[in-house]
Structure formats: C-alpha cells, structure tokens
Amino acid sequence: MTEIEESIAEESPDVAHDIPDIVIGRLPIYLRALMRMVEEGDKVTTSSQELGDRLGVSSAQIRKDLSLFGDFGKQGTGYHINYLVQQLQRILKLDREWPVAMVGAGFLGHALANYGGFKNRGFRVAWIFDNDPETVGQKIGGIMVRHVDGLERVLRREKVQIAMLAVPATAAQELADRLVASGVRAILTYAPISINVPEGVKVQYSDPVAQLQRMTFYLDV
Amino acid sequence: MTEIEESIAEESPDVAHDIPDIVIGRLPIYLRALMRMVEEGDKVTTSSQELGDRLGVSSAQIRKDLSLFGDFGKQGTGYHINYLVQQLQRILKLDREWPVAMVGAGFLGHALANYGGFKNRGFRVAWIFDNDPETVGQKIGGIMVRHVDGLERVLRREKVQIAMLAVPATAAQELADRLVASGVRAILTYAPISINVPEGVKVQYSDPVAQLQRMTFYLDV
DNA sequence: CACCAATCGTGTAACATTTCACAATTGTAG
C-alpha cells in the first residue's frame, strides 16, 4: 500500500507526467498539421483517420495519444479542429510566448534569428550572444547581438528557460554548461556533438549530416 | 515450409535488412562520437562503456546494436576506434561521397550550401535550385544556382538520390513530388509540413519549432 | 604460466509501444 501511495504521489496539477516522451514528440506534429488545416479553413472538424493519412501514422495511434490527455473527440464526428489546437497548445504549454536565447551568430544563427517561423508557434528569439567583436553590437532580425560574457547575467535576470546553440562543436559543451548554470532547462543544439547536461535539462539535436547518414543505409549502390 | 522460404527470400548481399530503423538512427551518433575520438587522437581503442557514457546510452545498447552487424570488438580490450569507424561507414554506405541536391536558396539554403560540415562525413552539396530570377545564376559556396525548371533533367541525368528541401511550406509537397519523380530516394526537408512520398522513399524532417515544442511540455510555469 | 580485471556478445526477462477490434455514441437521412 505504501507502493500505491508513492506511485500516486508525483503528478502535476493538470495531467500526470508519466506520459511517454515518444507521445510528447508526436504532439507538435499533430499540432502543426491541425494549424495548417485552420489556415486552409475549409472545414471545422477532422477525424483521426484524416489526420493520420496526412501524417502517415495510424488513426489508432492518434486516438490513443490524445486519449492520454482527455476526451477531445466526439463519436461519429471526430475532432473540432480549433478546439484540438487549443488543447494541444495548452498541453504543450504553448498558450504563451516563450522567449528564447540564441548563442552563436554565424551563418546559422543569422538564418534562425531572421526566421519568421517562430512567431505564432509559441516562441520569440529575444537575445543573441556571440564572442566575435565584429559581430557583437550588430543587429540581426532587429535584435542586438550581445557579448557572450554577459550571458549568465542576462539569462538569470530574465529567467530564460530555452536556448538555441549554434556555435562550433568545440565550444558547445562549455556553453551548454554555462546555459544550464544560468537556469536554462531546454537546449536545441546544432553543433554536431553530443553534450552532457544534468538530469532535468532537455536537449534536442539538429545535425543534418546525421539525418542524411540515417537514410543512406537504405539506398542502393 | 513455403513460409520459411519466403522469409529467407529477401536479404541484401551484405547484411539482412531487417535491422530496426531505430538502431540505424543511432549509428550516425556512434560514428560522430568515434570520429571525434579519432580527432582527439589520445587513444586507439574504446569500450562500449566509455562510448555510452559520452552519449548517454547504456553500454549494453551499444553492444547489442553493433552485434547486429558483426563482431567488431574484442573481449577485455573493447573496440579499435579506427576499425569501428570504418565498419560504421561501410554499413551506412558512407565509404563514398554522396552528391546532394539542394532546393531553395534562401536564408537556410545559403547557410547549408556554405556549411563545411558535409565534407568528411560523406556528402557534398553538388547542385542548388531556386525559382527566383534574382537568385538563379548567383554562386553560393562555389556552386551556381540553377533554375528549378531544370531540376528533373539534371537529377535524372546525374542519378541524384539525395536532396535537401529548403523552400516555403506551400511549395514543399510539389517539389518533393518532383524530386521523387526524378529518382531521389532520400529527402531532408526543413519546411514545417509533413510531406507524403511513395513507399521506398525516406524522409527526414528538421523543424526547430517542433523540437522546441517537444521540450516546453517539461518546463514549469 | 596462473591469475585477474576488463570487456564483449548474447539469451532471456522486463518493459514499452503499437495495433487490433469492438462497444458506445453521434448526427443524419429517410
């Protein structure tokens, strides 16, 4: 009975946090497709079947995933698109705008800082840091590039929780450490190297070469 | 007995293709870490334990993954780094240089075309296509941007199997169709939209926003 | 040359995820 108590013990106010991470990873994909449906504007509801066909996943998977968070659909009708978008945004905590810090203002940093795709999807690049004297002081996408020396001070003051890392591989671990020490809890890194972070900090990787390498296995000759 | 014959029927000359895709996805990560060890140059061998510690995966997982392809290690000693790099490159068909076509020469296309990280990891951006008259004819990273009208002709002639797609979401599906029709079998796309391709064509997605959205779930407040 | 620490490869058990399949519900058309 002690065991039962323990297993009940830790859960968030909203929904239990024993949701498989693999499910969480699919929700943004569902959300992306649903928002596109909203844009298309040609219908009010959709079904797990229709959504699954678009995304290449089974309708059962979509229903099961969503059912972990609540009963969002209606038998015979399906899901109300706007309502489901809202619910997914709430679940993923996207019903607000997260300020993001960008470290590294090279080629990639420039492209990302100018990228219009963050808006309306829950994020805003709010600070950019670099250590190159030539780059510091410039404006990119309307944001002044600050010297990386001030990183800790700014991030701690502003309580920044999310950062993107676009520095050379050699600098990535050190900067990840500094980000974590400054309170960052989620890092999206583009450096082609695995970084180590303490428990409780999330890391996502974006390495186009690794992604290509994952596909060549299946090619002939 | 017919069933047994059938199950034996399809396998590649080298290694059976019933390797889980999730394993294939980890091999580039192993390879990346091993190549870094080569660069560091401070040792000749490594162990599944050491590699696992670096990457945050269990040593057993690494051993099991590798054992699907052969016996590459030696008890008591571990794995010879250079040899394992070679074997992974062979398995992933990276013991050659794959020419890659890039479609879309905007902000992101520029960053990617100038990116030095493809070299030595098995790829070379060899063609760039765009439909903007201002952009066509320019050189990016030493490569002339061609008009997208010539895409089919060039890709078919050169037997290009891999492409990167960096065009607006609205154009992505149409261009994916054209790539597939031109013989491309592997697509890395940056457009924030799911694309549909026929059986046998691999797609990898890179959507930084989706990656960030996958992490906010775990943040507080 | 005997011992030992290090380490692999792997069968099996444990755990995780997906698929199946169906009762229940809904809205619509006759």
Added chain:
DNA sequence: CTACAATTGTGAAATGTTACACGATTGGTG
C-alpha cells in the same frame, strides 16, 4: 422516430525495444 454510417476511446493482444546478467575471451601482471 428508426436505421445507419461514421467515428471515438480503450482493453487486450501483438509486436518491438531495452536492460540484465553471465559465460567466454583477452591481455597484462606477478
């Protein structure tokens, strides 16, 4: 008001993945 087609949510079965744990082998040390 009834019949029916569409569709959900979900328990159970099937499938897939990871972790455990150990025999076997290696190279080094005394």
